[in-house]
Amino acid sequence: MNKGVSFLETGIHNTSEIGRLKKVLLHRPGGELENLMPEYLERLLFDDIPYLKEAQREHDAFADCLRQQGVEVVYLRDLVAESITDADVRADLIRQFLEESGVKDDRLRESLEDFLSALPDKEMVSAMMAGVRKSQLRANSARLGDYLSAAGDDYPFAVDPLPNLYFTRDPFATIGTGVSIHKMHTATRNRETLFGKFIFEHHPDYRNAPRWYDRGETSSLEGGDILILSPQVLAVGISQRTEEDSIDALAETVLSESKTFRKLLAFDIPKSRSFMHLDTVFTMVDRDKFTVHPNILQQITVFVMELDENRKMKIRQEDGRLEDILKEHLELDKVTLIPCGQGSEIDAAREQWSDGSNTLAIGPGEVVVYSRNYVTNRALEEAGIRLHTIPSAELSRGRGGPRCMSMPLWREDP
Numbered sequence: 001m002n003k004g005v006s007f008l009e010t011g012i013h014n015t016s017e018i019g020r021l022k023k024v025l026l027h028r029p030g031g032e033l034e035n036l037m038p039e040y041l042e043r044l045l046f047d048d049i050p051y052l053k054e055a056q057r058e059h060d061a062f063a064d065c066l067r068q069q070g071v072e073v074v075y076l077r078d079l080v081a082e083s084i085t086d087a088d089v090r091a092d093l094i095r096q097f098l099e100e101s102g103v104k105d106d107r108l109r110e111s112l113e114d115f116l117s118a119l120p121d122k123e124m125v126s127a128m129m130a131g132v133r134k135s136q137l138r139a140n141s142a143r144l145g146d147y148l149s150a151a152g153d154d155y156p157f158a159v160d161p162l163p164n165l166y167f168t169r170d171p172f173a174t175i176g177t178g179v180s181i182h183k184m185h186t187a188t189r190n191r192e193t194l195f196g197k198f199i200f201e202h203h204p205d206y207r208n209a210p211r212w213y214d215r216g217e218t219s220s221l222e223g224g225d226i227l228i229l230s231p232q233v234l235a236v237g238i239s240q241r242t243e244e245d246s247i248d249a250l251a252e253t254v255l256s257e258s259k260t261f262r263k264l265l266a267f268d269i270p271k272s273r274s275f276m277h278l279d280t281v282f283t284m285v286d287r288d289k290f291t292v293h294p295n296i297l298q299q300i301t302v303f304v305m306e307l308d309e310n311r312k313m314k315i316r317q318e319d320g321r322l323e324d325i326l327k328e329h330l331e332l333d334k335v336t337l338i339p340c341g342q343g344s345e346i347d348a349a350r351e352q353w354s355d356g357s358n359t360l361a362i363g364p365g366e367v368v369v370y371s372r373n374y375v376t377n378r379a380l381e382e383a384g385i386r387l388h389t390i391p392s393a394e395l396s397r398g399r400g401g402p403r404c405m406s407m408p409l410w411r412e413d414p
């Protein structure tokens with residue numbers, strides 16, 4: 001395939017986990033983290049409140065590390081702002097955003113519309129991401145302030161924050177030259193996918209990308225569950241966040257419409273908060289090497305999905321060890337699994353909780369990892385993997401690592 005042409009056509013080229021990374025989408029955490037309150041943490045999928053200034057410093061170190069390795073970094077806020085191609089698109093974005101934010105009261109909605117409309121594009125997108133405090137609207141209009149006080153509702157937000165946005169891996173995913181836009185498992189994250197919808201409908205560089213899945217579907221699918229093992233083989237987790245029905249639908253479109261993919265391996269993993277996505281327990285670090293959380297290895301079941309000669313989906317369960325299953329389907333001589341925590345049950349559990357198994361490959365055998373997971377990192381190094389280590393004290397409090405915090409837009413073929 002002519003890479004140059006495909007890149008110009010859809011803006012996306014992502015046929016593996018490990019091909020040299022050329023362009024990646026990040027989100028620098030912003031005001032949304034300062035709208036976290038202890039009583040709403042669980043609903044907002046956080047376990048603690050990161051210190052924003054440090055989280056931004058760590059995130060900038062992540063972006064700089066990628067740039068130093070020749071990766072072009074683009075930011076979600078900028079892509080959304082660049083998708084606002086005219087006044088109608090802008091009005092549409094505001095309208096849909098407020099509708100999906102559950103703003104029902106007319107006066108409140110009008111006041112929010114005024115508030116957002118008065119901001120320049122980038123600031124408006126940041127304000128949507130951060131959420132809107134009622135106190136910000138009160139400051140804008142004394143009359144609305146009286147009304148809000150009279151309404152007797154002491155919930156402090158007119159619009160909730162979107163604190164999980166820095167995990168750009170999840171709301172949509174690039175696969176081959178196309179994209180799947182997701183229906184998220186929780187209401188908290190579902191509004192994030194609206195930004196994806198606008199980018200892939202309006203952004204001049206990305207609006208031609210084929211759509212493998214859409215946010216209007218009824219079952220949930222999240223990007224942390226989607227791994228591109230090779231240009232032919234996709235892996236998708238059946239997890240706390242991704243349902244079997246979604247995998248059936250994704251397999252149907254990707255296997256029949258994409259140029260290269262021939263098989264989908266569905267990984268059934270335990271459904272729990274600490275293993276929310278497949279990429280929290282399993283990531284690819286080289287052509288034939290993977291890092292995996294050893295404490296759940298026995299609990300993973302793999303199903304193979306393929307279209308037969310009549311283009312009917314065939315599904316069969318694989319038995320045997322994970323390394324043998326991977327070896328067979330990736331047509332390799334040998335596969336090495338590198339256990340998170342280097343064989344210690346305790347170190348594995350602790351480091352997996354802070355995303356020790358969640359590596360971002362920027363080329364074959366070369367990955368970005370969190371500094372705090374030093375036991376796992378030693379195991380990776382001993383297995384011959386080259387590490388780029390980034391600071392992680394604050395970012396890790398959101399329960400996601402370097403892979404969760406990145407969405408590749410363009411990788412070279414592996």
Ligand SMILES: NC(=[NH2+])NCCC[C@H](N)C(=O)O
Nearest residue numbers: 045167224277398399400404
């Ligand atoms: N791809 C990932 N593993 N993403 C991690 C997302 C973490 C986020 N707090 C959530 O619960 O949704």
